[in-house]
Amino acid sequence: MESILNSVTTDDLLYRMIFDYYIEDEECMVVTIKDVAKRANVAPSTVSRVIADSSRISLDTKKRVRKAMKELGYYPNVNARNLAVRSSQAIGVIMPSSAETALQNPFFPEVLRGIGSTAHETEYSLYVSTGGNDEQLFEEVKRMVYGNRVDGMILLYSRVADPIMDFLVEANFPFVVIGKPYEQESRITYVDNDNYHASLELTNHLIDYGHRHIAFIGGTTDLVVTMDRLRGYRSALKKANLDFKDDYIVHDEFLRSSGRKAVERLFSLKKPPTAMVIADDMMSLGVINMLEEFGVDCPEDVSITSFNNLYLSELIRPALTTVDIQIYMLGVQSAKCLIEKLKHKEEPAKRIIIPYSIKFRNSTKNIN
Amino acid sequence: MESILNSVTTDDLLYRMIFDYYIEDEECMVVTIKDVAKRANVAPSTVSRVIADSSRISLDTKKRVRKAMKELGYYPNVNARNLAVRSSQAIGVIMPSSAETALQNPFFPEVLRGIGSTAHETEYSLYVSTGGNDEQLFEEVKRMVYGNRVDGMILLYSRVADPIMDFLVEANFPFVVIGKPYEQESRITYVDNDNYHASLELTNHLIDYGHRHIAFIGGTTDLVVTMDRLRGYRSALKKANLDFKDDYIVHDEFLRSSGRKAVERLFSLKKPPTAMVIADDMMSLGVINMLEEFGVDCPEDVSITSFNNLYLSELIRPALTTVDIQIYMLGVQSAKCLIEKLKHKEEPAKRIIIPYSIKFRNSTKNIN
DNA sequence: CATCTTCGTGCAAACGAATGCGCTTTTGGT
DNA sequence: ACCAAAAGCGCATTCGTTTGCACGAAGATG
Structure with a gap:
């Protein structure tokens, strides 16, 4: 009781x-x-x-x-x-080390949005890198991989001799890169644009418009995308029997100060360019800005074409003629690829080329 | 055997x-x-x-x-x-639902960089939301919270009557918001700028420059930041004994088409504004673009001031007079706050105001 | 009416690390 | 020299799930 x-x-x-x-x-x-x-x-x-x-x-x-x-x-x-x-239903997204102001580029939120969209559909989560410099970034990748934090990764850039990429193939860890890998191209799955042909076409457009003195401005040369775009540019020149001048090539991070020097050099040549192919809309923005300081008008004095078709490339003056690389789509497809790969472990390496299209606006002038 | x-x-x-x-x-x-x-x-x-x-x-x-x-x-x-x-050493980062093109704003990668920086120092990982629409986003937040995916969250925006914020306070889940919460201000820790005074000062600057007809262009009215900036603008007008006209207020997402209508309306008034306060650099970009279509020059015909001091606000023509809100710092501090809170569970609600400074450039003109 | 499948469940052992408690040593004080 | 305290370490349990295997109850087959 x-x-x-x-x-x-x-x-x-x-x-x-x-x-x-x-x-x-x-x-x-x-x-x-x-x-x-x-x-x-x-x-x-x-x-x-x-x-x-x-x-x-x-x-x-x-x-x-x-x-x-x-x-x-x-x-x-x-x-x-x-x-x-022993998995995590999460995918890691590796941005370039944030030391570079490259991160200010709206390319990243946009591609992230694409990745996020398909990640969400398939109930995956997104883990993004936070590393400041290259070393930290690498350390973080290791933690992600060894610590079982993510099932796979997406690299948002591709550079030559990237230790992170090497590490990932070495560890046989599933990943896809946005952009074309520098080496082992056939063993790595990646999604990219046909930057070579895009650049070629873009340059041809300038040539059609009567330009004979065309400069190329690109970012750091260790980015594969830069090199591809440069190659396209060279091919176009060659096919048109225009000679390729080293003086017309500028590689630069294009932060203000350094950019100034570049433009200064270009326009103090005995024969300054009448047109340029620029590897990124953000750079174009910087260039146009410099140009103004030097009293050079775009498109009157110099035509400009660039890449990415950022939202803002349509808003600035002059609106940029630029190739639309479908950033969002790059994100979507890369995530799809990766998830496919995670589901079927032995999926072969794939290559996905997202079509581009050139948006003709008014930063170029026909000088015929 | x-x-x-x-x-x-x-x-x-x-x-x-x-x-x-x-x-x-x-x-x-x-x-x-x-x-x-x-x-x-x-x-x-x-x-x-x-x-x-x-x-x-x-x-x-x-x-x-x-x-x-x-x-x-x-x-x-x-x-x-x-x-x-029973923790995860990860912090969730909630972006506004990606349906809005707001995401194209470089504000986000920059604030992410700040958050990432302190997250990295303290060995925290970053989990970012991927939700497409509001509902998906909410669902994802729940999964993060209930599923023990993250220890705390950072909200990258603050809107009125946000169900997510309500949910988080209801669940007593640790979070900090970037921007000022709409309600329960004293119980939520947040990091923000003094948008009211910034806006006031900015407007005063225009008044000092002799402008009497000043318009305000802001984003959706349910963003608290928009309202704060609007309030600052109104106060400045009042103190200067200028009357406040509803015709001068435009709220818009500012995507091209809709933006056009707004500018059109503004400049077909009998007395169009000679200056504007715009709530975001990206919008300014859009406005300047529209302006050009209407043959209105900035700063000759109309002065423009805005907010955020994005990297590109210095690169465009004209370079924007804008308030530097220290985006990176917002990220850094919010992460610090959150982590503090995670370490000491009963940390009181804090408010951190990141100082602003106005960058005077050439989008404004003295018409005295 | 036995025997054999199928079907629907439950048991218990992983998974890899953290931690309260208890067991040895050592150390220091008297 | 003796005892207490402290230092250094290991045992076993715990966290909340998944999953191979076994078990019992139907239904099918002879």
């Missing part, structure tokens, strides 16, 4: 404790798979199988379990899940 | 399988805490304590263990760790 009384009191107390607890910190009320199981009168394993929508569970049970989950507000603990299945 | 034979063969096979496996996929050779323990001749628990740099372990042992870790290339499994300690 007494024991019953005790028992009752204890239960009562317990109930109130739980109740109070519940009131205080709702977020701490962790409801686990066991709670759900209890409420649905099944074993935890059954609940787990319901979550996975296993065919081995009857519809009746599934419904009952799902109801219990709803009622309890159950959300699976990812960490436990990931530990058990 | 036969069973022994069998057993041997099986073991042998198994061994070879493991061996092959080892050769094939290096990354699968997961080295755990136990392996390290074995190699260092200690118990796994000791290794764990070495990792945590516990004072209970002698320096000798620590060194030995660390050596073993290096040699084996040990990296802790985050999932296991997180499961055990």
